Amino acid sequence: MREDSMTDRDFLRHLDDYGASPNRWPPELRAGAEAALARSPALRAAADEALAFDRLLSGSPPMVEDARIDRLLSAAGATARAVPQDGLVLLLLGRMPRRTVAGFCAALLALGWLTGGWLAGTLPAPAAPTPRGQELALLHDDVVTLFDGESR
Structure with missing residues (x-):
């Protein structure tokens, strides 16, 4: 060679x-x-x-029928609609009806608006609650916790 x-x-x-x-x-x-x-x-x-x-x-690309394109697009759309879309709301809240998620988002928006108004000084701050002796909080259906202000 x-x-x-x-x-x-x-x-x-x-x-x-x-x-x-x-x-x-x-x-x-x-x-x-x-x-x-x-x-x-x-x-x-x-x-x-x-x-x-x-x-x-x-060579020139092969001709594709419009009906075939329509079938392909409708099949892809049906498949995409059948698979749940995992977004940020799903990761944070889990699977919920859309109305519940929309209400929750509206509540968060209102809470953010109120908090921003209080911090900016355009809205009056909420009145401080009067101290009480003891308060009960239900943290779970079976457990009642007593809050008396003491740290333990």
Whole structure:
């Protein structure tokens, strides 16, 4: 094998770079490519496959019926509607009816507006509750906790 002859690996790399048409190959590589093609049936098969691929790319795209596009889009839309969309609200609140989520978001918006007004000084602050001796809080259906203001 001569030093200037093209290896199979080089031929495949150049085939990927320049395509199957010899006209697109640089002139200094064409002679080595022809010699490599003459000695290797595997390279000829690779060149034939690249030529078929080049023809596929250079041809006009196949015509697609409008009805087929409509069927594809409706199937994709039906599939997307059937799968629940996991968004931020779902991650924070879990699965809820949309009305409940909308009410919760409206309540949070109102709470933010009121808090912003109190902090900016445009709304009067809520009156401080009068201290009581003891308060009960229901943290769970089965557990009642007594808050008397003492830290424990």
